[in-house]
Amino acid sequence: ESVIELPSGGSMMMAGLIQSKSRQNLDQVPGLKKLPILGALFQSRDFLQEETELVVIVTPYLVDPTQKNQLRTPADGYANASDAKTVFFGKLNEQYGRDGEPVEASEYRAPVGFIEE
Incomplete structure (x- = not known):
């Protein structure tokens, strides 16, 4: 349990990581990938990282x-x-x-x- 004191019109921000995904992919040309030294020219390496965050900003006003x-x-x-x-x-x-x-x-x-x- 948390307590925050804010003046009227003051803002408070909360943020958090909702989801994190990582993916690594290696694409190769069949047959040519096994060639020594030259095989590296016929492959592709991908790395993808995704993060989803949520930000909530609260601003109270005294009325x-x-x-x-x-x-x-x-x-x-x-x-x-x-x-x-x-x-x-x-x-x-x-x-x-x-x-x-x-x-x-x-x-x-x-x-x-x-x-x-």
């Missing part, structure tokens, strides 16, 4: 509690299109928003992005 009525779902403001609009225009829904007003954009307030070195 403030909120009231259920302040949360939005993707279905907020959804309205089915009329049968005529579906048949003639191929529309499955009306425009999103409340009372014809556009849905206000919300900003993401957290440290986001990647730092590459």
Whole structure:
């Protein structure tokens, strides 16, 4: 059992080897492989090694509690299109928003992005 303490927005990475395969192959031309000295010119030696790894990155964010009525779902403001609009225009829904007003954009307030070195 392990315990890790991370700040909000801090990342923790776990990695591990899942599978490792090794293969060696020797291809030769029948008959010519037995010739002294020249036999080495008629053979091929292959070595193949495969490794599969899994990396899991976990980033926790502390959030403030909120009231259920302040949360939005993707279905907020959804309205089915009329049968005529579906048949003639191929529309499955009306425009999103409340009372014809556009849905206000919300900003993401957290440290986001990647730092590459």
